[in-house]
Amino acid sequence: MATTNIKDLKPKPPVDASKLKPKELLAHMLERKRKDIAAMLPSGPLTVDRLFKLAIVAATTTPALAKCEIASVVAAVGFCAQLALEPNTPLGHAYLVPFNTKRKDGEGNEYWVNSVQVIIGYRGYIELARRSGQIVSITAHEVREKDKFSYAYGLREKLDHVPARGDRGDIIGFYAVAMFKGGGHAFEFMDVKQIEEIRDGSQGWQQAQKYKKTATHPWQKHFVEMGRKTAIRRIAKFLPLTVQLTQAFAADGRTISEAPQLNDPNTIDGDFSWVPESDADEALDAAAAESAGEPGDGEQSADEQPGSDAPPALPDADPSTHSSSPRTRQRRKRQLPIRLTSAEKADRSTA
Numbered sequence: 001m002a003t004t005n006i007k008d009l010k011p012k013p014p015v016d017a018s019k020l021k022p023k024e025l026l027a028h029m030l031e032r033k034r035k036d037i038a039a040m041l042p043s044g045p046l047t048v049d050r051l052f053k054l055a056i057v058a059a060t061t062t063p064a065l066a067k068c069e070i071a072s073v074v075a076a077v078g079f080c081a082q083l084a085l086e087p088n089t090p091l092g093h094a095y096l097v098p099f100n101t102k103r104k105d106g107e108g109n110e111y112w113v114n115s116v117q118v119i120i121g122y123r124g125y126i127e128l129a130r131r132s133g134q135i136v137s138i139t140a141h142e143v144r145e146k147d148k149f150s151y152a153y154g155l156r157e158k159l160d161h162v163p164a165r166g167d168r169g170d171i172i173g174f175y176a177v178a179m180f181k182g183g184g185h186a187f188e189f190m191d192v193k194q195i196e197e198i199r200d201g202s203q204g205w206q207q208a209q210k211y212k213k214t215a216t217h218p219w220q221k222h223f224v225e226m227g228r229k230t231a232i233r234r235i236a237k238f239l240p241l242t243v244q245l246t247q248a249f250a251a252d253g254r255t256i257s258e259a260p261q262l263n264d265p266n267t268i269d270g271d272f273s274w275v276p277e278s279d280a281d282e283a284l285d286a287a288a289a290e291s292a293g294e295p296g297d298g299e300q301s302a303d304e305q306p307g308s309d310a311p312p313a314l315p316d317a318d319p320s321t322h323s324s325s326p327r328t329r330q331r332r333k334r335q336l337p338i339r340l341t342s343a344e345k346a347d348r349s350t351a
Contacts, residue, residue, distance in 0.1 A: 022066035023059050029074050030055065041081040042244075051081055055096070058088040064098040065116060072115035079118050079251065083128065083244050093124035119218075120252050122229035128248055129178070129232075132240040140176040140228035143189075145169035151189050159187050171224070176231035178239060186238035188231060195227045 020028060030037070030052050038048045055077045059066040065073065076096050080086070085093040101115045126138050143149050146164035159177065175189040199205050199219045208217040219226050236249060 022063075023056060025070055026059055026066060026073055027052070027056055029070050030077065033074055033078070037078050037081045040078055042084050044084050046081075046084050046086060048081070051077060051086070054087055054089065058096050061088075062096075062098070064114070065096055068098050068114040068116045072117075076116040076118050083120075083124075083248055085120070085124050085127065087118070091123065091127075092121040093127055094121060095119045118251065120229075120248050122225060122232050125229060125232045125245070125248065128242065128245040129236075129239050131244065132242050134181055134240040136179045136181055138176065138178045138232070138235075138239075140174065140231050142171050142224050142227055143173045143175065145172050151175070151187070157185075157187070159189075171227070174227040174231040176228070176235040178235060186235060188235040188238075190227075190231055190234060192227075195230055198230055199226070 034048060034052075037051070041048060041051070055073070059073070073096070077087070080094055080096075083094070087094045087096045095118070096116050097119050098114055099117055100112055102110055102112055104110045122140055126140075129135055129138050141161065143161060144164065146167065146169040148162040148164070149160065151159040159175065161175075171192050173189055173191040174195060175187060177185065177187040179185050202219070205214070205217060205219050208214045208220075214220045233249065233252070236245070239245070
């Protein structure tokens with residue numbers, strides 16, 4: 001028969017948070033919010049214990065995270081729980097990244113605070129999109145000037161891309177392709193000018209230019225990864241959206257525009273910059289290297305074939321078989337007649 005020690009029944013003394021080290025404080029606050037975060041986490045392989053462990057490891061390998069406002073770290077972990085994405089792992093799904101954010105107190109005085117935001121990688125978007133169960137594969141690639149590349153929209157959509165060997169030249173654009181169950185597909189191509197226009201519209205990039213810190217900004221250091229993610233975001237209008245994917249687009253949109261990602265009313269829009277600490281940059285470099293160095297970069301599919309670098313070419317879409325394309329289905333949607341019951345007809349006739 002199991003016995004209970006009387007000492008275990010006594011209430012534990014409250015923890016003096018002021019005496020805890022940054023990582024200890026993070027672990028303590030996460031435990032306090034365990035029930036709330038567990039309620040956010042969908043059923044699946046990711047557990048609360050693993051999520052907390054990843055957060056602690058991230059704070060250990062990136063000390064700037066442990067120095068951030070603790071509430072923002074806990075909120076960021078909670079957001080990863082909502083999306084069921086592992087942060088700061090070789091999967092490249094999401095990253096906890098420290099930022100400097102200007103805020104104001106109750107009297108309107110401005111001050112700077114280190115806070116954490118969740119940056120969703122393009123592989124994270126691929127993972128979220130595939131959870132709908134309607135997508136066989138989704139890919140994103142850059143196109144360079146020496147590649148063999150052609151595409152066409154319309155009734156006979158096609159996309160052919162054969163990367164050049166060796167020096168492929170400068171980047172001329174990006175594209176994303178989604179293959180649907182049932183044989184349909186959707187793709188979007190964006191030339192490099194369109195990508196740069198989106199980059200230039202980012203307040204974070206504008207602030208980096210203002211303070212001459214573009215060299216450490218993700219758009220400068222990881223342009224290929226940012227371009228792929230932008231192409232995937234563009235193709236989202238043709239994807240079957242899930243709640244998680246919608247949340248990811250909304251939150252990442254606030255990150256790109258540098259608006260308060262977690263809807264903090266005391267955050268001032270616009271004055272926003274990366275934490276100027278080397279460990280934050282090193283964390284991003286490591287994450288990008290993990291993504292860029294793996295085979296099949298930019299692609300996750302149910303029937304992935306190792307060793308194949310070239311993306312699959314889409315077949316010419318014959319009009320007789322193209323009905324499964326999301327674009328065609330969207331064009332064929334029509335307004336259905338409204339059928340009234342006899343009671344409703346009587347109400348209208350007397351109105």
